[in-house]
Amino acid sequence: MFSPQVETASREELHKWQSEGLIRTVEAVYKHVPFYRDRFVEAGVQPHDIQSISDITTLPFTKKQDLRDHYPFGLLAVPKQKLARIHASSGTSGKPTIVGYTKKDLKHWGEMTARAIVAAGGSESDLIHNAYGYGLFTGGLGLHGGIEALGAAAIPVSGGNTERQILLLQDLQPDGICATPSYMISLIEKMEQMGCSPASIGLKYGIFGAEPWSEEMRTKLEQKLGIKAIDIYGLSEVLGPGVSAECHQGQNGLHIAEDHFLVEVINPETLEPVEEGTFGELVFTSLTKEALPIIRYRTGDIAALTTAPCSCGRTTARMTRVKGRTDDMFIIRGVNVFPSEMERVLLEMEELVPHYQIHRIQQGSMEAARVHVEVCEQFYQQVNGDLMHDHVHVLKKTIAKQLKSTCLISVEIVLEKPGGIPRSEGKAIRIIDHRHKQQEGVAK
Structure with a gap:
């Protein structure tokens, strides 16, 4: 000591x-x-x-x-x-x-x-x-x-x-x-x-x-x-x-x-x-x-x-x-969730690498989320670089099901190719909030 x-x-x-x-x-x-x-x-x-x-x-x-x-x-x-x-x-x-x-x-x-x-x-x-x-x-x-x-x-x-x-x-x-x-x-x-x-x-x-x-x-x-x-x-x-x-x-x-x-x-x-x-x-x-x-x-x-x-x-x-920050916590259809809770689920899957972003969006009066996560090189080669491949759809459903089971939330999954998520040389940018831009667009 x-x-x-x-x-x-x-x-x-x-x-x-x-x-x-x-x-x-x-x-x-x-x-x-x-x-x-x-x-x-x-x-x-x-x-x-x-x-x-x-x-x-x-x-x-x-x-x-x-x-x-x-x-x-x-x-x-x-x-x-x-x-x-x-x-x-x-x-x-x-x-x-x-x-x-x-x-x-x-x-x-x-x-x-x-x-x-x-x-x-x-x-x-x-x-x-x-x-x-x-x-x-x-x-x-x-x-x-x-x-x-x-x-x-x-x-x-x-x-x-x-x-x-x-x-x-x-x-x-x-x-x-x-x-x-x-x-x-x-x-x-x-x-x-x-x-x-x-x-x-x-x-x-x-x-x-x-x-x-x-x-x-x-x-x-x-x-x-x-x-x-x-x-x-x-x-x-x-x-x-x-x-x-x-x-x-x-x-x-x-x-x-x-x-x-x-x-x-x-x-x-x-x-x-x-x-x-x-x-x-x-x-x-x-x-x-x-x-x-x-x-x-x-x-x-x-x-x-x-x-x-x-x-x-x-x-x-x-x-x-x-566990997270009070200002990072978001509510998806009445369920409170922190990004770190979602991270635990994503990193358990061998097809994925530890790079992800959560996009907060507004759907009517409710908040929703799109989770962008990167696949590993091996999986990308397996599907021949085709992110519309049947295996990709199966993986997206598996991720969504696991997030639903563990975090009790339903989200849209977007899979990115290797290198598709921007890298940071300091703190990672995990959350991107589109809600204000959406509201501004509606106002216009």
Whole structure:
């Protein structure tokens, strides 16, 4: 372990540290962030009312829109002169959400990410290939900071330039790799096209995140590369990668850095806490951040928590892998479904490869979906490149039947030839929403 004193602390010790951190954070935001001071006043809460983590439910929530409304620096708790770095997340409204870090914030972040690398099976003697994008996106520099804090050697490749990535993987033979799971699949695919066995590059572990991915995707990555595939979680508004991560021993939930964050799971509709083990929306409160402390941040990510013992010996609470996002969930004829649930079904079929897109469309007053999924090269050759072949129709019916049986939804299936789904060098684009364009067309 990287921080055994923390990672094996008793629940009582953790709660004591968390209560102390919560009190400090509430006092800091009340004093230095007008937004929070106003929200506390509206809620009838004063800093002295917060005595322990049991008082967290009296505090107001924070949403992404609050960061956008106070763009760029309205939620900072320190002067701009004390910032050591700025990151940003992309936004659909045109402007990103800006997040800042002090030197102390970056030190803590590096330590948290180092924990994640060790949990994945890494060590200070490792060479680690980092294929997350460097820049305003927190992935690249976030993992880089963890590699350096651990004392390992970083290969800061960033995203893209796939053939060069493969050359470096072959020649440098790193121990670990960091990437989005969808980009790792693209790297594997390109290696195989070049006649290179993905397992021959000698990787021992992979740290994958920045997008929801299924157990079926994990299985494919592990089989192709001969590695342990580990999930890592984080988001820029809370910090970045390293907020939580799986251990290679258990691979059964992501250990949360509870000395730095207090996590809740709420019902996204009632906003009330749910019982341990029940899925709901993750809510994070920072306990040690200086530049951008965050109070009860609604992440939009759906997961569940457990404090049950883990086989690795760590005692920190674990979150399940993210099931999906509240804004990714869609309703098809009254049935709620997440893309990751559909992914599990698609990846179980040997005729298909792990590339798919879900097109949301409007049919009258109801929402519907078309699922575009790519067939493998072997199947494509089997039908002689004819996607109108009888075998193709049978496969489409089989996929639709399996989705109906497993996810309880009826969707249209569109099969694409190999390479037919656009590839991404970062986060995969899984959902394409046509509904607004359809409505605009009707209006015209």
